[in-house]
Amino acid sequence: MQIRKKGMLVAVAAATVALVATFVAPANAGTSSAACANVGSGYAVNKGATVEVFTSVVGDELSRYQAASKDFTACTGITINWNGSNSFESQLPVRVAGGTAPDLALIPQPGLLAQMVATGKVATPPSAVTNNVNRYWSKSWRDLGSVNGKFYAAPNSANLKSLVWYSPKQFAKYGYTVPTTWAAMLAQSDKMAAAKQTAWCGGLGSGSATGWPATDWLEEVVVREAGATVYNNWINHTVKFSDAPIIHAMNTVWGWMGNSKYVGTVSTIATTTFQNAGVNIPTGGCMQLQQASFYAASFPTGTVVSPTGDAWVYYLPGINPAVTTPVEGGGEFYAAFNSNKATQEVQTYLSTPQWAVSRIKAAGSNGGWLSANTGVPNSAYSNALDALSAKYLADKSSTFVFDASDAMPAAVGAGTEWTQLTNWFATGASATTIAKAIDASWPTN
Amino acid sequence: MSSFWSANLPKIGQMIAAIAIFLAVLGAIFFIAGRANGKKQKPIAITIFLGPALVLLTFGLVGPAIKTFLFSFKNSYSTKWVGFRNYQWIFTDPDMRIVLRNTILWLVITPLITTALGLILAIFLDRMRRESIAKSLIFMPMAISFVGASIVWQFVYNFADPSQPQTGLLSTIVRHLGFSPTNWILTQPLNTFLLMVIFIWVQAGFAMVILSAAIKAVPADIVEASALDGASGWKQFRSVTFPMVRSTFIVVLATMVVTTLKLFDIVRTMTGGNFGTSVLSNEMYSEVFVRFDTGRGSAMAIVLFVMVLPILIYNIYNLRRERSIA
Numbered sequence: 001m002q003i004r005k006k007g008m009l010v011a012v013a014a015a016t017v018a019l020v021a022t023f024v025a026p027a028n029a030g031t032s033s034a035a036c037a038n039v040g041s042g043y044a045v046n047k048g049a050t051v052e053v054f055t056s057v058v059g060d061e062l063s064r065y066q067a068a069s070k071d072f073t074a075c076t077g078i079t080i081n082w083n084g085s086n087s088f089e090s091q092l093p094v095r096v097a098g099g100t101a102p103d104l105a106l107i108p109q110p111g112l113l114a115q116m117v118a119t120g121k122v123a124t125p126p127s128a129v130t131n132n133v134n135r136y137w138s139k140s141w142r143d144l145g146s147v148n149g150k151f152y153a154a155p156n157s158a159n160l161k162s163l164v165w166y167s168p169k170q171f172a173k174y175g176y177t178v179p180t181t182w183a184a185m186l187a188q189s190d191k192m193a194a195a196k197q198t199a200w201c202g203g204l205g206s207g208s209a210t211g212w213p214a215t216d217w218l219e220e221v222v223v224r225e226a227g228a229t230v231y232n233n234w235i236n237h238t239v240k241f242s243d244a245p246i247i248h249a250m251n252t253v254w255g256w257m258g259n260s261k262y263v264g265t266v267s268t269i270a271t272t273t274f275q276n277a278g279v280n281i282p283t284g285g286c287m288q289l290q291q292a293s294f295y296a297a298s299f300p301t302g303t304v305v306s307p308t309g310d311a312w313v314y315y316l317p318g319i320n321p322a323v324t325t326p327v328e329g330g331g332e333f334y335a336a337f338n339s340n341k342a343t344q345e346v347q348t349y350l351s352t353p354q355w356a357v358s359r360i361k362a363a364g365s366n367g368g369w370l371s372a373n374t375g376v377p378n379s380a381y382s383n384a385l386d387a388l389s390a391k392y393l394a395d396k397s398s399t400f401v402f403d404a405s406d407a408m409p410a411a412v413g414a415g416t417e418w419t420q421l422t423n424w425f426a427t428g429a430s431a432t433t434i435a436k437a438i439d440a441s442w443p444t445n
Numbered sequence: 446m447s448s449f450w451s452a453n454l455p456k457i458g459q460m461i462a463a464i465a466i467f468l469a470v471l472g473a474i475f476f477i478a479g480r481a482n483g484k485k486q487k488p489i490a491i492t493i494f495l496g497p498a499l500v501l502l503t504f505g506l507v508g509p510a511i512k513t514f515l516f517s518f519k520n521s522y523s524t525k526w527v528g529f530r531n532y533q534w535i536f537t538d539p540d541m542r543i544v545l546r547n548t549i550l551w552l553v554i555t556p557l558i559t560t561a562l563g564l565i566l567a568i569f570l571d572r573m574r575r576e577s578i579a580k581s582l583i584f585m586p587m588a589i590s591f592v593g594a595s596i597v598w599q600f601v602y603n604f605a606d607p608s609q610p611q612t613g614l615l616s617t618i619v620r621h622l623g624f625s626p627t628n629w630i631l632t633q634p635l636n637t638f639l640l641m642v643i644f645i646w647v648q649a650g651f652a653m654v655i656l657s658a659a660i661k662a663v664p665a666d667i668v669e670a671s672a673l674d675g676a677s678g679w680k681q682f683r684s685v686t687f688p689m690v691r692s693t694f695i696v697v698l699a700t701m702v703v704t705t706l707k708l709f710d711i712v713r714t715m716t717g718g719n720f721g722t723s724v725l726s727n728e729m730y731s732e733v734f735v736r737f738d739t740g741r742g743s744a745m746a747i748v749l750f751v752m753v754l755p756i757l758i759y760n761i762y763n764l765r766r767e768r769s770i771a
Contacts, residue, residue, distance in 0.1 A: 059452075198606070198609070205717070206717070207713055207714065207717050208713055208717050208718070208727075208730070208731055208735055209717070209735070210716070210717030210718075210719055211717075211719070263606075264606030264607070264609070265606040265607070265628070267628050267631050268604065268605060268606050268628060270631065270719070270720070271604065271628055271630045271631060271720075272605075280609065285609060285610075286609075410735065410736045410737045410738075411521070411736045411737075411738060414735045414736055414737075415731070415735065415736040419718070419719060422717075422719045422720075423719065423720075426631050426719070426720055443521065
């Protein structure tokens with residue numbers, strides 16, 4: 001009796017071990033061919049290696065990064081440890097200075113990348129990464145991942161601000177079409193004005209950040225008129241606000257968003273919250289609003305956001321033909337802090353279209369993750385708004401610039417530029433007065 | 446849901462552990478204190494009761510205060526000494542002068558009107574029929590935060606382009622009276638006073654309730670005696686009621702002054718400090734947390750502190766005097 005009982009126990013235990021083993025087996029096998037098909041070729045198997053990617057992404061968004069890198073782990077045996085922190089931007093310099101730098105860091109702004117490169121701890125990427133970036137990204141992206149002309153970091157995700165919200169239903173009703181040039185856009189706005197319609201609406205109100213939408217309008221026009229070089233010199237103040245290109249851009253903005261023919265009482269823009277600015281678009285109370293894709297959440301419930309529905313977007317067209325596909329937005333970059341084999345493998349994978357497609361799939365139909373990688377087929381996006389934005393981001397000829405107010409010193413980019421541009425819309429003061437006031441506040445230190 | 450628990454369960458565990466440690470330390474201290482007797486009893490008792498408060502005050506109040514004072518003489522990143530540059534900027538920058546002007550306007554006007562209005566309401570509602578209903582209604586805004594109240598009043602002051610539907614209550618009233626509305630929030634210096642209305646709307650009920658309690662505490666025989674002597678109405682209020690609630694009036698006034706100095710939510714929600722409506726506390730926040738200029742922000746904090754000081758001293762002086770009378 002006793003012996004039989006023991007025997008049964010052993011049998012059960014053995015069965016359990018066998019069961020567990022069969023479940024675990026595929027993960028331990030290293031190269032799963034199905035997973036490898038999704039990852040691409042050329043990776044050495046590196047069983048048991050773990051590579052840490054330090055990032056500011058947390059929560060559900062972080063779990064989508066984990067899900068997206070599963071195939072890579074199954075194929076190469078390298079585990080990617082996505083380590084997200086809310087205090088990423090203050091933690092990263094501390095870790096790098098303290099000798100506990102992560103293998104890779106996902107850096108959300110070029111300024112911090114330059115700061116990290118200045119410490120001398122950022123590793124030169126392997127040629128596979130450089131080749132991928134040369135092959136798949138436009139020059140402006142490559143430049144953003146470079147410091148002093150030397151390439152360091154491949155881009156990750158991208159976002160696009162250069163969009164105009166409009167109502168396809170209202171446009172169809174009045175026979176308006178989506179403009180593809182700046183001149184056509186203003187000509188059509190003139191038609192709307194003649195028909196006593198509000199061609200453009202806008203709102204600057206946003207609590208202590210009041211004024212930021214106006215910085216976007218100015219940035220969009222600066223890159224469209226003067227191109228990326230002037231734009232980037234404007235960020236580091238070698239081109240001042242009171243210099244000719246910026247004053248010219250301000251006058252263009254005033255002829256557009258400061259034009260009472262298009263917007264009605266201009267001063268109401270200063271007192272309207274940015275969320276409320278475009279709520280009348282579905283009903284035709286206002287025809288167009290320049291705002292990024294996240295504005296979709298601000299429409300009243302029941303609004304159909306689709307290419308034929310109550311609200312949709314078009315790409316804010318270019319002005320100067322010499323500036324091809326101007327795009328303003330944001331993005332992140334992968335910097336490596338060592339040249340270990342496993343780190344370089346991960347770094348290479350993260351610069352491939354395969355990674356981008358895997359990450360886009362992990363986002364699902366809600367979307368929200370875009371890549372400027374031109375190797376990503378547009379059909380990879382199941383979210384139509386993302387697909388439209390990605391078309392302009394992943395354009396080999398695109399002139400991509402980073403949000404200037406984010407990159408300027410906070411005293412200006414989060415200070416006087418906000419307050420003075422708000423003041424501009426509230427009072428209609430001259431562009432020169434406003435520009436000089438902003439220049440005067442540039443920190444000297 | 447499961448991700449919520451997996452993310453927060455360790456935090457809850459840490460919290461419980463922290464509370465347990467706190468209780469254990471407390472228990473140990475009281476145990477030692479309980480065993481002490483004789484000569485050492487008094488000094489031990491003083492240490493146990495004052496010690497924790499002193500430690501917390503040092504690290505939570507005195508330390509940061511000294512640091513803020515030092516920061517106010519440094520540059521934006523606190524890396525270089527700049528002398529009085531930050532203070533000089535506060536008192537000479539044209540925008541900052543408007544901020545100082547507004548702060549003083551707020552400081553002088555709002556506490557006086559709020560407290561006076563509270564007193565008037567308390568007197569007129571005293572012994573009215575269904576007094577409690579009227580009082581509850583007036584007190585109700587007190588339950589709303591300044592941010593909530595500001596959002597409500599944004600609808601009142603809202604002004605839309607004439608081609609768009611008008612939703613602002615004030616604009617609608619003005620139009621029905623036959624005038625054309627303006628963009629209220631942009632009209633200087635009217636906008637600052639419009640923001641003050643929100644403060645008064647929220648706080649008047651509070652002043653009323655406190656003052657009403659003080660009025661009810663005035664002994665009935667004194668009121669009766671004064672009435673028999675022929676005092677009534679204004680005279681009775683001036684010579685009997687007000688002197689008896691004077692100290693309460695001053696306490697409410699002082700509370701309002703301090704609340705006004707700390708005021709930040711209304712300005713931040715309504716205008717974000719734009720259109721010439723900003724006050725010192727709002728600018729202080731923006732400098733430190735939006736523009737990352739610790740030097741200027743700290744200097745403003747010190748200026749605010751100096752402004753509160755006389756009120757605090759007066760309050761303490763008053764408290765001491767009353768105690769000595771009692």
